[in-house]
Amino acid sequence: MPIQKLRRIAEIIKQQKKITIVSHIIPDGDAIGSSLALGMALGKLGIRVQILNQDEVPKIYTFLPESSKIKTEFDFAPETIILLDCSDLGRIGSLRDLLPKQGLIINIDHHISNTNFGDFNYVDTGASATGEIIFELVELLNGSVDKDMATCLYTSILTDTGSFQYENTTAKTHLVASSLLSAGADLGLIRSSLWENVPLTSVRLLAKTLKTLAVDPRGEIAWVSIPFETYSKHVFDLEHIESIVNYPKSIEGVEIGICFREFAPGKVKVSLRSKTKVDVSLLAESFGGGGHKRAAGFVSEATLASVMDTVIKKAQSYFN
């Protein structure tokens, strides 16, 4: 992406007196980390900032500096709005109804599916996380990131790359991560909060779920399932449960890993992952869902047993 385009956005931002930052529903580490870091940078420029999200900050990210500044309701009427990590306007959920008819929309994202819905758009699909872009933007705005911004942006990148394991990890990702540690990103705090603060019941849920592990006769598909009875008995952060699908996927020879979880009676969330060959977004689309080639999903209202049966048969058809 041409840096000039980001420089132009930085210039426009500097001309504003009030800015509203919004990110997507069910916010993840990148949505929250990049919102907070940008909010801090704008605040330092004397801009009045409100950071909004339809949903509360998940408990696992409340360790981030200034996380309590993310609100679900407006302090002031939004005019200039920066949307972060949203591929389209629908991603901000119910907040969309509150957007003004007039006003400036700046769209900063790294998703390939971004619809360029803003008045100004900066979509760098080569960036591992929106936080990787915000690092550059903050340098253009403030000269450099401070310790708190660095902790937020390091968390953005860390969570969106699965701790530098996903294929979006590039040489530039590590270069930015290096700058963030140099700027004082608190890896000790991040470590103790993300990886050493898991509820006991979350580990118990993992143990129960791994017991359900099954592999199809040809070894190409593996899955785990969580019936509502198990699901409702445990306390966990969504981050913990969403990573369970990596266990079936991790098995040698397996191409598709699946997690079926009945999150409400008769409502099943199906998470699909693939290694190198199968485009699971097509599989998800055939059930009304969507996603990426290697990670997709959908929600079904059939019974757990029937969803499992249907999805596994459909997945098997990809190997015939």
Added chain:
Amino acid sequence: MPIQKLRRIAEIIKQQKKITIVSHIIPDGDAIGSSLALGMALGKLGIRVQILNQDEVPKIYTFLPESSKIKTEFDFAPETIILLDCSDLGRIGSLRDLLPKQGLIINIDHHISNTNFGDFNYVDTGASATGEIIFELVELLNGSVDKDMATCLYTSILTDTGSFQYENTTAKTHLVASSLLSAGADLGLIRSSLWENVPLTSVRLLAKTLKTLAVDPRGEIAWVSIPFETYSKHVFDLEHIESIVNYPKSIEGVEIGICFREFAPGKVKVSLRSKTKVDVSLLAESFGGGGHKRAAGFVSEATLASVMDTVIKKAQSYFN
């Protein structure tokens, strides 16, 4: 560490015609990755190289370029020997008996416990992995690392930092990782080999082991155990089993995580991890073992039940 000292070692290496590279018993990703990368760099200089280890390359690391060149027996009598990732000469195991009385020993390591046993020593305790040092050494020797060396060194750093999660991860670590990806390190190959190639029985062993999870009444110590009957029924790489101790440690409020595994009838390996307060190397030493503040261990020949009882009681005494 002064780069001059490493430059001096590079000059000495360039004067050699034959070099033997040796690393420690039960080799890990750093031992193997740094041995292979240095071997390739020396080969390019026209130096005759043999790479030795007392033990075979673990299956999980056989994906590394030229991994079959690591032998357990000598091709030629060693004279100039470079020991990598060994804190003392004992770490090379039975190969120690085969070392010549005369000859040059170069010691390159990152462990704080290194005894500086070599004729030339380069011990950088700030390096996340020996691979991080070898990256610099190869640059001094050859100007730059090539694609295969980069894959080996990225694996060194990745495995010794627990995928950039341990506290040895620094700004420099990420800087080197960035250079290695730029040099062509094959993260796709590393990913599919390390994280997507787990034997099914290894995941089944994890499921069985997590079922044994227990926490002491005050919530400060958590442990899992693997009786020999379970252990002997499963196939796994040591890397997989050694990471199981992270599950009890990950629980909120827990300071000490322990894994007890009966790896032979009546022989129990006890792995100890701590988060921030307890020095588990002292706990291990009180049972004849050793290690670091945050990661230590020992082997006991008592019964599994009695080892568990004794160690947990001793661990509890740290909180009184």
